[in-house]
Amino acid sequence: MAMSLNLARNEGAMRVVVYSYRLSPDDPLPEIEWPDAGEGQRHYYDIGGRSQLQQLLQDCSEEAVDYLLVHEFHELGETVEAISQHLQAFEDMGVRVVATGGTAMQTRPEDPLELWDWLQDLHRETHRRRLRRGHQQQRLQGRPPPGKAPYGYLRGGDRYRVDRSTAPVVKAFFEHFLLYGSLRGAVRHIAQRYGKRISVTTGRRWLTSAVYRGDLAYKDGRVLSNTHGAILSRGEAAQVDRLLRRNRRLPPRTASAPRSLAGLVSCQTCGCGLTVSRVTRRQQSGEYLYLRPRDCPHTPKCSGLPYDEVLRRTVERVCEDLQRLATHLPLPDIAAHCRTGL
Structure with a gap:
């Protein structure tokens, strides 16, 4: 009262x-x-x-x-x-x-x-x-929190123990993400290869989970390191974090899009982002890809561009830029390395 x-x-x-x-x-x-x-x-x-x-x-x-x-x-x-x-x-x-x-x-x-x-x-x-x-x-004793063990682990006494039957699925998920940098692609990969279907949200939670790195994270934000066997090594975890930071700077779905230029190019005339469109012909197996402005304010609107031609020119421009940058980089002292080897 x-x-x-x-x-x-x-x-x-x-x-x-x-x-x-x-x-x-x-x-x-x-x-x-x-x-x-x-x-x-x-x-x-x-x-x-x-x-x-x-x-x-x-x-x-x-x-x-x-x-x-x-x-x-x-x-x-x-x-x-x-x-x-x-x-x-x-x-x-x-x-x-x-x-x-x-x-x-x-x-x-x-x-x-x-x-x-x-x-x-x-x-x-x-x-x-x-x-x-x-x-x-x-x-305080380094024991895992209550509840079901994460996928890829089993409860073994007072520690998480790697599950030999499911850990390869998690490992394949991480390896595919590290190779291609695509979260949705990694989700599709384990669904096609192992029949393990997870949502994109679950896949993102796997990428940031402390459990797969051998640590325990609690609700108050504290993390205990090296409490059980890790599925993801420290080096791989650092690479995953770098890829996640890179993907945050890209437009939504760009990192997982099946087309290389999706979300990365814009129209030089109107400044609008270009979206990839696909056209097929009746009774023909081939398809035609082109890029068109998403919200062009001009009248008439800017015309579309052939996707393959834009991709070819983009690759050529990237190669030219890399070659120009490489010419300004200092060359390694080969003689010094040879003396060190001797």
């Missing part, structure tokens, strides 16, 4: 203590504020254990305290029973426990119906915290 903030102001200086609990030292310490708490406010901290909570109970039995401030009620115990016992102990000593973590300050409800709902919420929260504690302990 909500509690008025004017209570502390009207009664003058209050004898207030604060209790904070964290599962691990890395958890953020919640801010707990109380109006007109005075300079004598004391703060008790616990990390993982409850020794300071027991010290707080002893101090409250020896010295009168008006209010105990906590961020949430579940900080007072691991179970609903433990929390209720601590709340009752403070109440017997005349200490009012106030939770400041919500939008309004909360105390334990007095109405039976409100108390029942409050206990249900408290039970769910304590259960969630126990699961979180278990996950943190598994992380």
Whole structure:
């Protein structure tokens, strides 16, 4: 139930203590504020254990305290029973426990119906915290998170173990991507060769997954390195990251398009991007490819260009540029290498 903030102001200086609990030292310490708490406010901290909570109970039995401030009620115990016992102990000593973590300050409800709902919420929260504690302990021991092992791995004890039956599929996916730089092409490759059908989204998740690199990634962003056998080596992983960064600079679908010039050329006259169009003739197996502006503003619109002719000239221009650049590169000192070999 909500509690008025004017209570502390009207009664003058209050004898207030604060209790904070964290599962691990890395958890953020919640801010707990109380109006007109005075300079004598004391703060008790616990990390993982409850020794300071027991010290707080002893101090409250020896010295009168008006209010105990906590961020949430579940900080007072691991179970609903433990929390209720601590709340009752403070109440017997005349200490009012106030939770400041919500939008309004909360105390334990007095109405039976409100108390029942409050206990249900408290039970769910304590259960969630126990699961979180278990996950943190598994992380400290380098164990994988709960759930099904990723495709290509099996759960072997407290580690991921490479699945000899499915790991070759994942390996082939990475090898095809490294060879051609096409995510959709790699997805089609394992579907045609191994019958393993995955979505493009799943394939992108494979490329960025820490598991296939031999690491474990957790929801809080932490990564533990070399926790199990890797399907993708460190060198290959670096190359995958470079290809992904390169593909981000290209228009959508360009990196996976079946045509080399798709999304890469534009009209010199109107500046619009050129799209690849395909024309077939009736009762003939051949096809004709041409490039046409996507949204040409001119009237009449810019005419299309033969795809093969543009591709040929593009390759010739790239070769000329490479040859010109190569002429300005410094030549290696062959004599020095020969002396080193001798």
